[in-house]
Amino acid sequence: MLKSVRNTPARILIVDDEPANIQVLAESLPGFDLRFATSATRALELAMEQAPDLILLDVVMPGMDGFDALRWLKAESRTQHIPVIFVTTMTEVEDEERGFAYGAVDYIQKPVSPAIVRARVRTHLELKRQRDLLEEHAALDGLTGIANRRRFDQELGRSWHAAQRSGLPLTLMLIDVDQFKRFNDYYGHSPGDECLRRVASALDHAFSRGEDLAARYGGEEFALLLAGADGASQAQRALAAVQALQIPHARSDSGLFVSISVGVVTTLAAPGTSADAAMSLADGLLYAAKNGGRDRAEVDNLITGERVTVQSLPSSELPS
Ligand SMILES: [Mg+2]
Known part of the structure; x- marks a missing residue:
């Protein structure tokens, strides 16, 4: 049976080594199914297990940083379609370019504005929902309605x-x-x-x-x-x-x-x-x-x- 595009609240994985930053982002996103990780390695585990619809990813973290985590997510078939938004204090243009080059869909700068976080998250969730619908449609046989x-x-x-x-x-x-x-x-x-x-x-x-x-x-x-x-x-x-x-x-x-x-x-x-x-x-x-x-x-x-x-x-x- 084909799984249908979810009607439940979108699941968002928030990754930041500082719990205070996670708190601010979480308060900006009421009504979503939020998951948290304070390290990149934990984030990768959760991304594999829980198939979030979107990931908010801190760049500077001890151990594996956000860039490496993003490269890993994009290399793994089960996670490569999850949109990732970088959340970072880094303001250098090269860092933003590097993030986009690795496949981030967007960039949010700290300190974050809750309204901007909400707007960007909603935009990228809607884009993902439409992609999922298209993909589901493309997977169906036109005559019989079962998988093609x-x-x-x-x-x-x-x-x-x-x-x-x-x-x-x-x-x-x-x-x-x-x-x-x-x-x-x-x-x-x-x-x-x-x-x-x-x-x-x-x-x-x-x-x-x-x-x-x-x-x-x-x-x-x-x-x-x-x-x-x-x-x-x-x-x-x-x-x-x-x-x-x-x-x-x-x-x-x-x-x-x-x-x-x-x-x-x-x-x-x-x-x-x-x-x-x-x-x-x-x-x-x-x-x-x-x-x-x-x-x-x-x-x-x-x-x-x-x-x-x-x-x-x-x-x-x-x-x-
Ligand atoms: Mg950090």
Whole structure:
């Protein structure tokens, strides 16, 4: 599921080695969800953990200074999109230039004026909100309203790296609507679009656990990214979700209703493997499922070495 742009108060991380300065800034910003750090290293931890919408960053601090903290934030994929406003007593033009060169969005000079702090913070929060909305919109498939391929590829890259760190298994599924060209030729393009919308919605609802993602991968192809190693039972769930729609398909060789073929890979994202290779494997399994008679999943568990075929259950055995 796509996370929606937050409606809760914006979260602002205030970083300054002097608590008195934090106090002044905090009093300038009533109504926001404020977080505080008195060192750059603590600020980086909080930025990673709490995904603030904006950071107010002191420049001169003992240990890591604001410039180094900003460079670190901009180098890390999880924090590089957070706008950073420098708050500093330094008035040299070169310092401001350096801050902007490292990617700060604005500069506020101490002693701060509460009205100026509020105005600049509001401006940059609004800009970020609009960027987030655009990004969310750009991540959606226009026909079905679920995630698009761009979003899937991004999420796969992120999840792959996370799985490498955590050692937890990932399951990938590639799904193709069986004989969809025949469906379109027989019923027409508008019912064809409606069929894709209903399949997309069924998959999106069937796989709505926290980190799970269902995407339209192209044409009549869908992709799922799932946490965990239960590829066979998840494949059964996908087959059942589409089967339960009971969309008539008079030109199908595999039954009365629209069905899907599925290629499933469960993997640990171990060193020496890649997300691209796993997707290619899932694609090969999808074609094996089609060649095997459609309306089924071919599941390869790279962790156990187990390879199974999962067929959809007769309607009478479906969980209601
Ligand atoms: Mg300072």
